[in-house]
Amino acid sequence: MRKPLLGALLAALLLGAGVAPAMATSHDAGAPSKTAQAGSVPQAKVQAVDFAGTVALSNCSGSVVRTPDSQPTDPALVLSNGHCLESGFPAAGQVITDRASSRTFTLLNSSGSGVGTLRASKIAYATMTDTDISLYQLTSTYAQIQSTYGITALELNAARPAQGSAIKVVSGYWKRIYSCNVDGFAYRLKEGDWTWKDSVRYTSACNTIGGTSGSPVIDNTTGKVVAVNNTGNEDGGRCTLNNPCEVDANGTVTVRQGINYAQETYLIVPCVGAGNKIDLSRTGCALPKP
Numbered sequence: 001m002r003k004p005l006l007g008a009l010l011a012a013l014l015l016g017a018g019v020a021p022a023m024a025t026s027h028d029a030g031a032p033s034k035t036a037q038a039g040s041v042p043q044a045k046v047q048a049v050d051f052a053g054t055v056a057l058s059n060c061s062g063s064v065v066r067t068p069d070s071q072p073t074d075p076a077l078v079l080s081n082g083h084c085l086e087s088g089f090p091a092a093g094q095v096i097t098d099r100a101s102s103r104t105f106t107l108l109n110s111s112g113s114g115v116g117t118l119r120a121s122k123i124a125y126a127t128m129t130d131t132d133i134s135l136y137q138l139t140s141t142y143a144q145i146q147s148t149y150g151i152t153a154l155e156l157n158a159a160r161p162a163q164g165s166a167i168k169v170v171s172g173y174w175k176r177i178y179s180c181n182v183d184g185f186a187y188r189l190k191e192g193d194w195t196w197k198d199s200v201r202y203t204s205a206c207n208t209i210g211g212t213s214g215s216p217v218i219d220n221t222t223g224k225v226v227a228v229n230n231t232g233n234e235d236g237g238r239c240t241l242n243n244p245c246e247v248d249a250n251g252t253v254t255v256r257q258g259i260n261y262a263q264e265t266y267l268i269v270p271c272v273g274a275g276n277k278i279d280l281s282r283t284g285c286a287l288p289k290p
Contacts, residue, residue, distance in 0.1 A: 046166070047223030051112040053154045054172035054216065055105035060084035061173040062105060063216040064118070064138075064145065065225055065265075066153040067272045072143035074276040076153060078105055078118070078136040079265070080214030081230050082128040089128060092193040095290040096126040097278065101136060107149060112175035115149050125271075125278045129288045130197045131263045132230045134214075135278065154216055157224035158269045161200060166220040169202075169229050169262075173211040180206035189261055191231060191244035200227045200262040201246075208232050208260045217262045225265055232260030 055062045055078055062080035070077075083089045086103055090096060101123045106114040119139050126134035142153055161167070161182050169178040180203045189199040200217065202208075208229060217227035236257035237243030244261065246254040270284035280289045 046220045047218075049168045049170065049177065049218050049220065049223060050110040051108040051170060051172065051175060051177070052110040052151050054108050054170050055118065056108065056114070056172040056175075057084060057103070057105060057214065058086075059173075060211065060213040061171045061215040061229070063170070063172070063225065064107070064142075064151070064153040065156050065216070066142060067156050067269050067276075068158055070142065070153070070272070070276055072146070073141050075121070076118070076138040076140055076142050076145055077124065077272075077276055078120070078138060079156075079216065079225070079228055079268075080134045080136070081228060081263075082126045082132045082134050083230070084214045085123065085126055085134055090126060091128075092195070093129055094127065095129065095288050096123055097280075097290060099123040099126075103136060105136075106172070107145070107151065108172050108175070109149070109151060112172075115151070118145070125287070127288050128194045128196075130195070131267065131287070132194070132196060133228055133263060133265070133268070135268070137276070154218070155224045156265050156269055157219060157222060157226045158266055160264060160266050161217075161219065161226035165226075167202075167226065168218045168220060169206060169208065169212065169215045170218060171212040171215045171229075173215075174209070176212075178206055178208070178212075180204075183259075186246040186261065187249050188247040189231070189244050190239045190247055192239070192241040195247075196230075196261075196263055198264060200264060201256070202260050202262070204259065206260050207258065217265075227262035227264050229260075229262045233257050 065079045101120040103120045105118045120136040124135045124137040183203045186199040189196045215229040216225045239245040273279040
């Protein structure tokens with residue numbers, strides 16, 4: 001997993017060099033067709049996916065998200081990667097909860113234009129153990145964001161993503177939407193000191209770059225967030241920084257150069273209680289605990 005980008009200049013250099021993202025993955029295959037090709041088998045209706053609800057961080061991408069039970073008056077949450085924290089990468093085994101933060105996020109509308117600045121009150125939850133996520137609690141409620149900007153939050157799907165499903169990775173940092181499919185799942189994905197469980201593996205069309213870390217991965221059919229983009233194997237290295245490897249249940253290691261990955265987000269849903277409070281003691285919550 002690559003270290004997040006440090007400023008727009010470095011980001012532009014990485015893009016020009018075709019470098020893959022540090023702990024980030026987004027795919028640049030262009031926007032998928034919303035209609036079936038002539039003579040093809042009819043497909044499920046595709047949801048319109050755009051930039052509305054995504055955010056740009058200083059070094060990564062993210063999105064304003066809600067659970068199926070979140071209420072309009074709840075403080076809104078921003079989802080990104082654990083490795084995108086302003087304090088740097090959490091250590092292996094480290095879980096951060098309720099840490100004060102005043103980080104800001106640029107909120108995007110459907111066309112990718114910045115329409116306002118959102119501010120965090122705290123890091124509600126973050127880790128790079130078993131998964132790679134951060135959840136910031138904002139000073140604004142969903143209702144306030146809707147009233148001020150006309151933008152609704154993206155909903156987290158409560159179900160695990162399905163193999164073969166069509167997905168889009170929406171980068172608020174780059175204002176780019178990438179399209180591919182869920183190729184499969186890595187039982188364990190190991191990169192340097194960190195190990196993640198049941199990671200989503202993209203098909204090769206998802207050739208992510210630095211700055212796409214934290215991008216929401218959206219299911220084309222439901223329009224819901226199923227994962228958060230986080231890493232990719234850049235040069236064929238074996239289980240090293242920027243070169244994650246897959247480890248199966250028997251311990252067999254597989255290296256897939258140029259392939260990128262994301263972390264499932266359905267696990268977050270059972271851990272969010274009333275008032276959008278992260279409650280790791282809730283029934284069904286399997287997120288790592290401090």
